[in-house]
Amino acid sequence: DAKTxxxxxxxxxxxxxxxxxxxxxxxxxxxxxxxxRQLPSQGPEYxxxxxxxxxxxxxASLAIAEDRKSSTLILHRATxxxxxxxxxxxxxxxxTSGTYKYIFGTGTRLKVLA
Amino acid sequence: KAGVTQTxxxxxxxxxxxxxxxxSPISGHRSVSWYQQTPGQGLQFxxxxxxxxxxxxGNFPGRFSGRQFxxxxxxxxxxxLELGDSALYLCASSEPNNSPLHFGNGTRLTVT
Numbered sequence: 001d002a003k004t005x006x007x008x009x010x011x012x013x014x015x016x017x018x019x020x021x022x023x024x025x026x027x028x029x030x031x032x033x034x035x036x037r038q039l040p041s042q043g044p045e046y047x048x049x050x051x052x053x054x055x056x057x058x059x060a061s062l063a064i065a066e067d068r069k070s071s072t073l074i075l076h077r078a079t080x081x082x083x084x085x086x087x088x089x090x091x092x093x094x095x096t097s098g099t100y101k102y103i104f105g106t107g108t109r110l111k112v113l114a
Numbered sequence: 115k116a117g118v119t120q121t122x123x124x125x126x127x128x129x130x131x132x133x134x135x136x137x138s139p140i141s142g143h144r145s146v147s148w149y150q151q152t153p154g155q156g157l158q159f160x161x162x163x164x165x166x167x168x169x170x171x172g173n174f175p176g177r178f179s180g181r182q183f184x185x186x187x188x189x190x191x192x193x194x195l196e197l198g199d200s201a202l203y204l205c206a207s208s209e210p211n212n213s214p215l216h217f218g219n220g221t222r223l224t225v226t
Contacts, residue, residue, distance in 0.1 A: 034214070034215075036215070042219055043118070043206070043219045044206075044215070044217045046215060046216070049212070049214065102147060102149075102159040103159070104149075104156060104157040104158070106156055107156060107157070
């Protein structure tokens with residue numbers, strides 16, 4: 001099974017961009033890269049996902065390396081409300097079974113400084 | 115739409131007992147998956163159900179089981195509870211294929 005690795009923690013100043021890295025060197029061609037974040041006492045919240053091309057939405061951008069062995073979640077202007085644990089997840093569509101596997105990274109705790 | 119609802123929010127059980135947790139997905143979502151979250155192991159996938167069938171299972175012992183009903187509501191059961199089963203149990207629902215997961219706020223289980 002593919003695994004992801006993320007730094008345990010990162011800090012950012014408010015209003016500055018944040019780049020959260022994720023390594024997934026054993027990613028397969030059918031794995032989508034998803035990002036979720038979890039605030040204290042809440043379940044994870046979807047942020048963004050992609051397969052090969054970079055993706056943008058109102059919350060963030062996802063930059064995927066050309067070899068797909070790493071990706072970066074970009075928060076363009078960090079706010080105090082962005083302080084959370086960010087998870088990089090691979091969602092694999094099994095070629096033979098058609099079933100999904102959900103493989104979580106360790107998560108990065110983002111601290112935003114006022 | 116109402117979000118994913120998990121009940122109960124908190125639960126305290128003793129070793130050897132069994133427990134059943136409930137999850138009501140977002141209306142229209144037929145896929146429900148379960149996760150265990152602990153400080154030491156992080157988020158770990160338990161199993162996924164789609165249209166009342168278990169489609170995938172994580173690496174957990176047989177004491178962990180689940181089911182899904184025709185209205186997509188799901189339950190998970192843990193038998194012969196151990197201290198190490200203390201955790202936050204999260205449920206997520208989604209539309210088919212590669213749609214985002216929508217998580218509930220979890221059930222915090224404490225085993226004493």
